[in-house]
Amino acid sequence: MAVVTRGFVGRRDPTTAQLPPGQYLTPDFPVLSAGPTPRIAVDQWRFTITAETGSQHGWTWRELLDLPSEQPTVDIHCVTKWSKLGTHWQGVSLDTLLEPVQTQAGYALVRSYGGYSTNLPLADLRGGKAWIAYRYDGGDLPAEHGGPARLLVPHLYFWKSAKWVSGIELRTDDMPGFWETMGYHSYGDPWRDQRYAGD
Amino acid sequence: MTQTATQRPVHWRPARVAEVREETATTRTIAFDVPGWPGHVAGQHVDVRLTAEDGYQAERSYSIASPPDGHRVELTIQRVPDGELSSYMCAEMRAGDEAELRGPVGGWFVWHPEESTPVLLVAGGSGVVPLMAMLRERARAGSTAPFSLLYSVRNPEVALYAGELDALARDGGGLDVSLLFSDAAPEGTTRPVGRIRPDDLAGTGLPAGSAGRAYVCGPTAFVEAVAGLLADHGYDPSNVRTERFGPTGG
Amino acid sequence: MSDGEYVDGNAAAGMLAEAFRTEVSTATVTCGNCGRSGRFADRHVYDRGPGLVARCPHCGEVNARMVRTPTDVWLELHGSTSWRIPAPPA
Numbered sequence: 001m002a003v004v005t006r007g008f009v010g011r012r013d014p015t016t017a018q019l020p021p022g023q024y025l026t027p028d029f030p031v032l033s034a035g036p037t038p039r040i041a042v043d044q045w046r047f048t049i050t051a052e053t054g055s056q057h058g059w060t061w062r063e064l065l066d067l068p069s070e071q072p073t074v075d076i077h078c079v080t081k082w083s084k085l086g087t088h089w090q091g092v093s094l095d096t097l098l099e100p101v102q103t104q105a106g107y108a109l110v111r112s113y114g115g116y117s118t119n120l121p122l123a124d125l126r127g128g129k130a131w132i133a134y135r136y137d138g139g140d141l142p143a144e145h146g147g148p149a150r151l152l153v154p155h156l157y158f159w160k161s162a163k164w165v166s167g168i169e170l171r172t173d174d175m176p177g178f179w180e181t182m183g184y185h186s187y188g189d190p191w192r193d194q195r196y197a198g199d
Numbered sequence: 200m201t202q203t204a205t206q207r208p209v210h211w212r213p214a215r216v217a218e219v220r221e222e223t224a225t226t227r228t229i230a231f232d233v234p235g236w237p238g239h240v241a242g243q244h245v246d247v248r249l250t251a252e253d254g255y256q257a258e259r260s261y262s263i264a265s266p267p268d269g270h271r272v273e274l275t276i277q278r279v280p281d282g283e284l285s286s287y288m289c290a291e292m293r294a295g296d297e298a299e300l301r302g303p304v305g306g307w308f309v310w311h312p313e314e315s316t317p318v319l320l321v322a323g324g325s326g327v328v329p330l331m332a333m334l335r336e337r338a339r340a341g342s343t344a345p346f347s348l349l350y351s352v353r354n355p356e357v358a359l360y361a362g363e364l365d366a367l368a369r370d371g372g373g374l375d376v377s378l379l380f381s382d383a384a385p386e387g388t389t390r391p392v393g394r395i396r397p398d399d400l401a402g403t404g405l406p407a408g409s410a411g412r413a414y415v416c417g418p419t420a421f422v423e424a425v426a427g428l429l430a431d432h433g434y435d436p437s438n439v440r441t442e443r444f445g446p447t448g449g
Numbered sequence: 450m451s452d453g454e455y456v457d458g459n460a461a462a463g464m465l466a467e468a469f470r471t472e473v474s475t476a477t478v479t480c481g482n483c484g485r486s487g488r489f490a491d492r493h494v495y496d497r498g499p500g501l502v503a504r505c506p507h508c509g510e511v512n513a514r515m516v517r518t519p520t521d522v523w524l525e526l527h528g529s530t531s532w533r534i535p536a537p538p539a
Binding site for chain 1: 454455511519
């Protein structure tokens with residue numbers, strides 16, 4: 001049983017918002033990362049969806065920006081316990097990007113510039129639940145928060161919203177990503193407190 | 200050969216605040232009593248964990264400011280804007296309060312009083328804390344190893360341990376201390392205000408090359424810049440020991 | 450590669466001690482990518498995230514990862530060819 005420190009509350013907002021179990025509201029936007037911030041020039045940027053057959057669909061930066069975009073306002077929940085409500089983004093829905101892709105795959109492995117990866121069921125990228133986001137809070141997505149573009153899939157813990165996204169592999173088997181191979185939950189539903197494998 | 204202080208197992212230990220001392224407007228020294236403390240070596244740090252009533256926990260690392268002294272472990276904490284632990288520890292924490300400490304940690308950024316090698320200490324802001332532990336240990340042990348401290352701060356109001364450093368330097372015994380002001384200096388200061396420069400290293404009179412050992416501590420950008428200056432000045436990189444605090448602190 | 454977002458291996462040694470049960474900042478790590486050896490203390494450590502990532506200061510590749518869950522310590526070292534940890538005489 002840990003020692004309790006009198007009067008310590010931490011960086012938490014006392015307002016009673018409806019949060020997933022174990023989460024605390026934060027006024028700021030913490031930067032968490034596994035390595036140095038990749039610096040990717042938009043003229044070099046590519047995003048590629050690779051189907052389980054090997055066939056590829058790719059977009060340049062210009063092509064991404066030319067696609068119809070949406071401006072979702074969403075709550076985000078990090079497994080390190082902070083939550084941020086009502087965040088404003090702009091991006092292209094994965095429904096739009098997956099439209100031309102022929103696939104029977106059930107799973108997705110998301111890859112990022114810099115080597116990060118994360119996995120989730122393909123169904124969780126569809127149905128208006130995920131975007132490739134390139135604007136945050138009215139401005140270009142800053143590099144430290146995943147710019148030029150990141151995956152945004154807010155119904156799962158935020159480690160699934162891969163920063164500096166470079167592509168998605170569609171797979172018939174579920175392949176664990178960077179943190180999923182290190183004890184984190186394969187699915188990661190914040191409302192069921194699915195932080196660690198076996199939760 | 201028995202286990203040295205840098206090889207003992209480390210785990211969380213209950214600790215109680217014995218004393219709180221204000222240092223500057225934004226820093227405070229907190230002296231903990233840690234039953235069972237295995238001892239430490241100057242330069243090591245501890246992880247501090249605070250737990251709220253509802254079980255929420257947060258932890259940060261802090262350098263130990265005091266030389267080894269039984270169960271006593273002193274930390275000098277700088278209040279960081281929005282710092283989760285530092286805002287509590289610098290404003291609210293008082294004698295009798297409890298926390299948990301894990302350590303001591305760090306086997307490389309350490310100085311043992313048996314060593315007689317000349318040492319250059321370079322501190323950026325609160326990076327002076329572990330170097331102060333070394334200077335206090337040096338004084339306690341009566342060491343005459345030649346030491347030089349270059350301590351870079353924004354202005355005189357935020358310089359830590361100013362009186363104590365002055366006294367240690369004036370005691371003789373081979374220590375010299377230079378405060379380098381980056382924003383504002385006291386009247387009469389000859390060194391032009393600004394960040395640490397090659398000239399500042401030339402002034403220490405310590406041997407570089409293979410004979411010189413340096414300890415550099417502070418924010419990551421400061422440590423990177425100084426490591427570069429030391430390499431240019433002839434220091435062998437394997438004799439330059441660094442401790443980077445990361446972009447802010449905690 | 451310097452971006453000010455990392456700390457030294459020194460800073461991570463407390464958390465690593467939970468896995469290794471001893472202080473490892475003076476351990477010699479050989480990078481599995483570039484083959485260079487150096488102290489663990491010299492790794493570039495990213496520790497503000499779901500887990501800790503220690504990278505080679507020369508080539509930037511991951512030498513070690515660690516996650517502390519409520520019940521376990523997960524440790525992954527496939528990016529290191531070897532670790533040499535000082536130990537008292539057996």
